[in-house]
Amino acid sequence: MSFKDILGKPVAVKTLRNTLASGRLSGTYLFSGPAGVGKRFMARTLAKVLNCEKMQEDACEECFSCRKIEAGNHPDLLWIEPAEKSTSISIESIRFLKKDLALKPWEGRRRVVVLIEAERATEEAQNAFLKMLEETPESTLIILTSVKTEGILPTVLSRCKQVRFEGLASMDIQEFLKKRGASAEEAAVLSRLAHGSLGKALSMKEENFLEKRLDVFNHFLDRAYHIDEERDFFSEKEKVGPALDLLTSWYRDLWVVKEGGKEELLLHEDRFADLEKESGHWSTDALFEALSELLLAQDHLEHHVNLKILLSLLARRVKALRG
């Protein structure tokens, strides 16, 4: 995948391509923006272009270097990321990197180091990283990616040139999903619910989201708001979050219908008939309350709660709001 494969024509990509073409690429970048909008993809593409044997404006995708990067085994493209979802980047991984940086690139012209989710590096690790930034040789390009830049030390931030990545257009995501074999219906629904994140859309596709949606809706909505925690999507904390997101999007849509909003504003446009029917049972105030209950439940999920009690209370409260 090269520049030409990048979805839409994001400003971030245009900016970086121009800088690259003019030979004024900085030594350290921070790619900030929501998850799943192409930050990693951009870092990989840059590494390809900087090392491509054909030395053109875009990666050729054919040379030895491009193919090695694509396959993830080029020794001059280094990714540093948290080992798991819940862990941080430790000082050890930064120290390890330092040794490598003291040497010339192994095979390519430019070594590229990508620190994924830099805000998740410990303060100690960030300080070590800062030291490294100060001594970075010219043959190295450092890229930090971040979803929440507030977690990055100001001293580190001040050393980086920041490039902001915005969410992708829903239409672009829709087209991409269709090319990946999604049906028109699936592509339309997922692209709306992904809120600009291709990564999110793709993982929803992988999880057979439409089926899951049907299951959650049928289960919670059609059966008088009864929550059966034996059901897969209500059985563990990790799955409850996405199920609650889904319900939140449903009540959000009900609100849109209630307020007379246009059909194309709906996230579940394909369920318009059901939404219209259901909206008869709701006042705007009650919908507001239901949405607050759902957000509150999401909040409680972050803490150690008894899942069964949380879900039963939620179901009872939402049911009481429905007329």
Ligand SMILES: [Zn+2]
């Ligand atoms: Zn190439």
